[in-house]
Ligand SMILES: Cc1ncc(C[n+]2csc(CCOP(=O)(O)OP(=O)(O)O)c2C)c(N)n1
């Protein structure tokens with residue numbers, strides 16, 4: 001067991017897989033010599049050398065196109081898109097090329113690649129460097145989408161993503177990079193498509209993702225002090241989705257809340273709310289409620305950004321009001 | 326020649342050192358009033374950004390910020406050469422370009438502090454400084470985008486016959502994204518009145534431009550692909566920038582189309598506030614710090630007969646202005662919570678349903 005930061009866990013997960021499998025390469029802007037602008041790839045150049053850890057020009061389309069071409073010819077690349085907002089400049093490669101090719105070619109082409117990316121807000125980076133883009137990706141058939149919230153999950157889900165034969169968008173929450181957690185020694189291999197119950201509870205199910213997980217947990221503690229026992233689930237993987245764990249919990253507690261960092265429209269919680277109303281409507285004791293950022297871009301000023309993102313207080317208050325009405 | 330990845334040694338690119346002769350523009354035909362204006366403008370940028378850095382160290386500037394300390398001659402040279410109604414398009418490294426258009430210091434500093442009296446009310450931050458009334462058409466934080474947008478402003482000026490020119494500043498690293506190449510071809514095809522200015526500070530974020538670019542001169546060596554003259558200038562000499570700017574602006578206004586200027590310069594600090602810049606060889610950093618655009622210019626003015634007292638008076642005025650802006654910015658209120666919900670739509674609001 002060792003204490004590891006979330007950012008160090010990223011490098012550890014990639015290193016674990018690079019040691020095991022020579023086909024795994026890492027490519028992206030500033031990932032090699034500098035160890036990543038968020039320091040998530042420190043040490044990889046030293047250990048694996050410049051043929052396997054490659055610094056690129058600022059050329060996102062070329063980076064992801066190269067990852068795809070390498071994946072279709074036998075390699076298993078991990079490509080970095082530094083900030084998830086930059087997916088917008090290379091979305092063609094992701095959406096039209098990477099996501100659709102296995103299907104269109106009748107399974108001839110396999111694309112075992114991972115696109116890792118710094119995602120999310122709370123760092124006062126303003127509207128073009130703070131977005132949560134999981135829902136952009138999950139709207140596209142053919143992409144898997146994961147967002148770990150703890151260092152241990154970072155290592156295990158990175159390994160699972162690299163070993164998966166389909167393209168995976170691996171969202172690292174920038175606001176969690178400095179956070180620490182216990183990580184077991186030795187190889188860790190998790191599985192995509194599994195949610196984790198972070199805090200068991202009876203009165204309601206709270207789904208959360210990424211940086212919203214610690215906030216939901218803190219809100220749950222505050223609610224416990226006020227006599228409400230809520231279950232907090234870390235969704236972790238949006239595609240594939242662990243509906244058994246999620247809907248099983250909803251059926252048990254009878255109430256569902258989602259805590260989403262993304263703007264309201266078409267957030268991941270909307271999809272799960274719709275599944276819950278299809279599949280466990282009769283188990284619900286009250287309306288499903290989504291707690292999201294309002295449908296606005298994120299402002300840069302700290303006071304405004306804090307105001308609009310779901311916070312421990314706003315989560316606790318919303319849930320308390322709903323449970324008591 | 327270095328190249329294949331196998332024998333690539335990181336951080337071992339050849340340093341590019343500054344020019345030796347600092348007197349070669351002394352005799353240029355530039356009014357002394359323009360020259361003292363150039364000095365004042367650079368001084369404002371320098372003192373302003375140093376103050377911004379101090380305020381960041383005091384945790385008053387919360388978000389990220391990208392300083393152009395050491396790169397002031399480019400912003401000042403263009404600022405003095407541009408017409409009042411010309412358009413500026415800048416990057417996240419845009420404080421100096423904003424000041425160059427005459428935007429007052431207080432709202433710029435207050436924006437960095439996330440205050441209600443900020444240029445954007447605290448909603449944009451350091452990376453998105455914009456002041457339409459000053460022709461400052463924005464600071465853009467996604468690499469490459471604003472070259473294409475500057476083309477649109479130039480197209481509009483061409484269509485309206487206004488004689489305005491759009492000037493678009495970007496870095497060396499930006500020459501490797503597709504949008505750079507699309508924008509240049511597009512501008513050349515339609516002979517748009519736009520000036521593209523590559524501020525070549527020799528690094529993208531933490532990676533040397535020479536390590537990841539196929540040609541030696543990231544912008545100038547690409548000009549011929551779009552039928553443009555390669556223009557390579559000393560970006561630390563405000564006179565050289567001012568004259569090159571004038572030529573490119575005249576060409577655009579005359580209807581002869583775009584220019585691509587590569588101005589070689591150096592940033593004194595790291596890429597952003599998070600970066601100490603350790604990946605750069607120390608001899609390179611020292612050589613460029615010794616070729617400081619402000620020192621170069623001060624020495625020139627003295628040689629041209631401007632008194633040291635006059636320069637000291639400018640320095641004192643600038644310092645006083647920065648002090649006032651600091652006080653006004655720090656005294657600014659936090660943005661009203663309701664302001665988070667304004668201006669998504671033309672009606673001033675944010676709602677999407679009834
Ligand atoms: C499309 C895109 N990719 C990557 C980035 C991250 N990024 C921000 S600044 C920068 C380096 C830019 O280098 P350069 O163009 O030389 O400008 P400089 O910062 O040196 O002024 C990078 C890679 C970005 N903002 N947008």
Ligand SMILES: [Mg+2]
Pocket residue numbers: 496497498524525526527528529
């Ligand atoms: Mg640069």
